[in-house]
Amino acid sequence: MKTHISSLKGLSVVLFFALAIASCQKAPEYPGETWTIAEEAEDYGYDSDKLQEAEEYSQTIATAAVVIVKDGVILDEWGEVENKFMTHSVRKSFLSALYGNYVKDGTIDLDQTIGEAGITDEPSLTDKEKQATLRDCIKARSGIYHPALYESEGMKALKPERHSVRPGTHWYYNNWDFNALGTVFEKFTGKKIFKALEEEIARPIQMQDFTAEDGWYVTGDASIHPAYPFKITARDMARFGLLMLRNGQWKNQQVVPADWVEESTRYHSDATLYGSDGYGYMWWVARDHNKYPHLPMADIPEGSYSARGAGGHYILVIPDRDMVIVHRVNTYKDNSVSGAEFGQLVHLIFEARLS
Numbered sequence: 001m002k003t004h005i006s007s008l009k010g011l012s013v014v015l016f017f018a019l020a021i022a023s024c025q026k027a028p029e030y031p032g033e034t035w036t037i038a039e040e041a042e043d044y045g046y047d048s049d050k051l052q053e054a055e056e057y058s059q060t061i062a063t064a065a066v067v068i069v070k071d072g073v074i075l076d077e078w079g080e081v082e083n084k085f086m087t088h089s090v091r092k093s094f095l096s097a098l099y100g101n102y103v104k105d106g107t108i109d110l111d112q113t114i115g116e117a118g119i120t121d122e123p124s125l126t127d128k129e130k131q132a133t134l135r136d137c138i139k140a141r142s143g144i145y146h147p148a149l150y151e152s153e154g155m156k157a158l159k160p161e162r163h164s165v166r167p168g169t170h171w172y173y174n175n176w177d178f179n180a181l182g183t184v185f186e187k188f189t190g191k192k193i194f195k196a197l198e199e200e201i202a203r204p205i206q207m208q209d210f211t212a213e214d215g216w217y218v219t220g221d222a223s224i225h226p227a228y229p230f231k232i233t234a235r236d237m238a239r240f241g242l243l244m245l246r247n248g249q250w251k252n253q254q255v256v257p258a259d260w261v262e263e264s265t266r267y268h269s270d271a272t273l274y275g276s277d278g279y280g281y282m283w284w285v286a287r288d289h290n291k292y293p294h295l296p297m298a299d300i301p302e303g304s305y306s307a308r309g310a311g312g313h314y315i316l317v318i319p320d321r322d323m324v325i326v327h328r329v330n331t332y333k334d335n336s337v338s339g340a341e342f343g344q345l346v347h348l349i350f351e352a353r354l355s
Contacts, residue, residue: 029072030242030251033206035235036073042354044070050352051076058345062312062335065234068349069242069324077234084214084231085328088309091229092178094240096138096282098185098196100248100260108188110135114144118187119180121146122224132167134184137177138281139268143167148176149220150227152310158273171269171279178282179225193228204255205243207236234328241315241324244305265305265317275339284308297343298350312337316346325349 029036041048051068055078058066065079087094102108114120114137115130125144132142145162160172182193189196194215202210215230243249244265248256264281270290271279277294278287286294286304294300301320308314311331317324327342329335 028246030246031072031206031239034208035238037077038070038073038075041075041352044073044075045354046070046075047352047354048076051349054345054348054352057348061341061345062329062337063327063345064330064335065326065328066345067234067238067324067326069238069245069326071322072242072246074238075323079234080328080330081234082209083328083330084209084233085313086309086311086331087230087232088311088313088331089178090232090237090307090309090313090315091227092282093307093315094197094201095178095182095185095193095228096264097240097244097248097256097260098193098200099138099181099281100256100264101200102185102189103260104257108134108184110138114142114180117184119184121176121180126163128163129167134181136168137181137184138264139171140174140177140279140282141168141171141269142174142177143170144176144180145172145174146176147222148174148179149223149225150179150218150229151175151222171271171273173271173274173279175227176223176225179223179227181282182228183225194230197230201240201243201255202236204253205239205250207239209233210236234326237315237326237328238324241317241326245317245319245322245324280305293343295343295346296340298346300346311335312339312342314342321353 038044041051065081067077067081068075103110111133113130114132129144132144136142143165145160186192194212198212210232215228217226217228219226243255244261247258248254248261265283265285266280267278267285267287269279271277272291275292276284277290277292278285283305286300286302288302303320304318306314306316312329314327325346329337
């Protein structure tokens with residue numbers, strides 16, 4: 001009996017301390033209608049003077065806006081954070097997030113082939129190309145090197161010859177895959193991409209600026225599958241980055257399935273062909289010990305990932321630091337920031353962390 005009473009006392013002590021620790025753990029912070037902005041960077045473990053040095057560096061390159069989120073609040077921001085700039089290829093990471101709920105409920109089957117999904121093009125795809133799965137496409141491994149819309153000259157230069165590889169065997173950053181996935185999304189969900197983005201992501205996370213009218217389709221003769229760029233502000237991009245950082249949860253709502261966030265942002269392919277380290281499901285993924293870093297000039301922790309758009313648009317999500325860094329460039333004026341320049345900016349932000 002004494003032994004039994006002692007065991008109960010011991011268990012009570014353990015439960016007491018467990019509850020005490022749990023009560024001390026601060027709930028994850030989210031913005032409301034507007035962002036909370038840190039009064040002092042030092043309160044979040046960063047040196048405000050060194051963050052000022054990062055801002056001054058950004059003024060020597062073509063940076064238009066920066067938002068740094070730490071622990072769910074804006075640690076620092078500068079530039080045109082309320083202006084809507086082009087997403088360019090950042091659009092692909094947003095579409096990846098939209099896929100999550102529809103893959104989970106079976107509306108979209110990633111292991112279905114392009115042929116089974118009824119997807120073709122003009123000129124037509126071959127039987128071999130139609131064997132690529134939707135999962136191959138979302139990994140950029142379809143092997144379908146049909147002409148595509150919204151391709152840069154650099155993308156065209158790296159593009160393998162058509163019919164040169166079997167589906168699933170080769171990674172190439174392929175706009176045909178990404179554009180066809182837009183067609184697939186609309187076909188199987190019955191929803192337009194921009195309307196779904198507004199209703200299923202922007203509204204739940206209380207984006208301040210984005211509406212479906214900010215998106216449009218790019219069409220042309222190269223392919224029947226349009227590209228789907230849109231305009232968005234840095235502060236709304238930061239909300240999306242925080243949503244991903246919080247494993248798809250926003251306050252009490254699971255906006256994107258947590259297992260989809262994990263699956264889509266982990267390493268699936270080597271991205272050496274594009275001078276980077278890894279690639280997931282339309283996200284660039286940090287991968288230690290690969291030939292190239294995630295960003296030149298910056299030591300990005302493994303487990304981090306980024307959305308990227310031409311000219312220097314980035315949403316960099318860093319779970320190891322509970323941080324999101326958004327970088328915008330006014331590409332309407334043909335401005336551009338290189339990966340190395342953005343990497344140096346990230347390095348300076350990291351250097352501002354207090355030891």
